[in-house]
Amino acid sequence: MPPTWTLLKLDPPRCRFKENKQANIVAMPIRLSQLFFRSLREDPVEAEVDSHKLLVRSSYIRRAAPGIYSWLPLGLMVKSKIEQIVREEMHNAGAQEVHFPALLPKEPYEESGRWEEYGDNIFRLQDRKKADYLLAPTHEEVFTLLVKDLYGSYKDLPLQLYQIQTKYRDEARPRAGLLRGREFIMKDAYSFDIDDEGLEASYQSQRDAYERIFQRLGLEYEICAADAGAMGGSKSEEFLAPSAIGEDTFVRSSGGFAANVEAVRFEVAEKVDSSNVPVAEVHHSPETPTIKTLVDFSNSNLSRHPDGEFTAADTLKNVVLKLVQADGKSRLVIVGIPGDRDVDQKRAEAWFGCDVEQATEEDFKNHPELVKGYIGPAKDGKQFLGLDTESKLEYLLDPRVAEGSHWITGANAREKHVYNLVFGRDFDADGIADIANILPGDPSPDGSGELELARGIEIGHVFQLGRKYADALGLKVLDENGKLVTVTMGSYGIGVTRIMAVLAEENHDDKGLIWPESVAPADIQVVPTGKDEEVYTVAERLTAELEQAGKTVLIDDRAKVSPGVKFADAELIGIPKILIIGKGLANGEVEIWDRVANNRQTVNVESAFYQLLS
RNA sequence: CCGGUAGUGGCGCAGCUUGGUAGCGCGCUUCGUUCGGGACGAAGAGGACGUGAGUUCGAAUCUCGCCUACCGGACCA
Structure with missing residues (x-):
């Protein structure tokens, strides 16, 4: 009985290329024997992320300079x-x-202001007349x-x-x-x-x-x-x-x-009833410059009403920030946020629309009234922070700080904190600043569940x-x-x-890339193995047929390359469908290797062909 | 820009402590064997040891300066 594949009546290999009449160009299968390609067995030492390692190892790109890459044929x-x-x-x-x-010449960018704005992030050069370009x-x-x-x-x-x-x-x-x-x-x-x-x-x-x-x-x-x-x-x-x-x-x-x-952007918290909150009370709180020390002190020296432990969320942390404008001018603002949160610098910069830095020692020296670790909105029963106060420092509050809510916060004296300080009753603010970090489980601002x-x-x-x-x-x-x-x-x-890079990052395994069909360098990789000439003849015919049927094929026609190398390279390159033609051909069988599902099935030549067309 | 690490064939690295013929693996070339998971044997090609100065009879190796790269961070409409 003749092998099944002869039943296919494949055209002879004259059809190894197909003509695209419209563009008048000739498309041919990609031949690995001809392709400018060399796989690297080891990861390049400079590569950290998988996409980078694999794209370099499989000859898609090569580094030419820091952050600059040459593009090879596969890439x-x-x-x-x-x-x-x-x-x-x-x-x-x-x-x-x-x-x-x-x-480009610099003029348009000067007009829009970006010649300056971009600063060092722009590549600048001059022509022979010393005119500026970018x-x-x-x-x-x-x-x-x-x-x-x-x-x-x-x-x-x-x-x-x-x-x-x-x-x-x-x-x-x-x-x-x-x-x-x-x-x-x-x-x-x-x-x-x-x-x-x-x-x-x-x-x-x-x-x-x-x-x-x-x-x-x-x-x-x-x-x-x-x-x-x-x-x-x-x-x-x-x-x-x-x-x-x-x-x-x-x-x-x-x-x-x-x-x-x-x-x-979070909504400002709704007003809460403060009628049961006792009057604010200043306590001596030695060595409590941080939220953690303050909470520990409170729990060991005071009892919380009704009962339970104090937590960082009961404290109001007042952070001194320096807003730096593009022109270099800066000013200080103080933002009160719940003690279990930190300032998110990116959110802060988005909120204020300028650079935001932590206040320096120098800044504190210029404002001796600010007692580091014990800053609070009020002192001795009077508003202490704010544009209209003596300090003239703008005071903003996190939107979670509701009117009527009570806090433990600094009393603006060394080792003194004030308890039951109520927003709206005991202190005020100039406005809000929604710059605290977001925590998992926070309610979504549009009420659509937890974040x-x-x-x-x-x-x-x-x-x-x-x-x-x-x-x-x-x-x-x-x-x-x-x-x-x-x-x-x-x-x-x-x-x-x-x-x-993202596609490579999201579509690979430990052996190599696995491109989505939409961007793979070819639809199918044909891998003839062994030294049997028949294997190569059939591989060439199938390649030609698949190409003629509209598929793009990469064929590993390298002679004298061992099967192990061919398999490893096929995995590295990442074409999602691989057709292996080898020792099974004696029985009319080949293998289809689906890299996405990572399974291989042995089928006869004819059904392999039609399966690959679908 | 700040911090860390490192510069030795195409790639990955050893050699440096204790100065004396520049080495290994991969890759490459040739011949032979092998051929379904990065085969084997034999013979080869390929190196300004980042750079400049210094110490020394002699420097990849010791000293000082510089440069560059990579990694982490800051930054990145």
């Missing part, structure tokens, strides 16, 4: 596939592609000027443009391979509208496109409310890929709330820029009444190379 294939998906969905959203120089870290200015150049009427809008381009930022500390590089590829889109309704519609179309893109890429993502802060925008959302190695912290609730911690904290990698960001750049660069159009109006803009970014 380019994956990158192009990601870009293609992004292009298609940008097209569906109605955006048109443009391409800008990476090397490697674009992002292209808002150039987009804005391009539209200003050509368009001048409301009839030209709305408009959406995008680019997929290399960007440069001189990060102080590049890390984690492609996740935070100094050269990286971003898709940036911008929308231009005449009014807020238009902007809202443009924003929504990009947001929808992002959801389609990440779904097609097989990427898990969480859409988080983000802090629009420094960009001066009104609405902003981040797409975060949940990951243990993520640099962003976000919260989510079972009821669907999700936000970057910087963007969470859970998680880490994520920012893979996309959409926001409504508004008129910041249009104002700065004078992008105006005539409206239907013939009046000049400033255009309102939206900005929508996706980190292409970062997505590749």
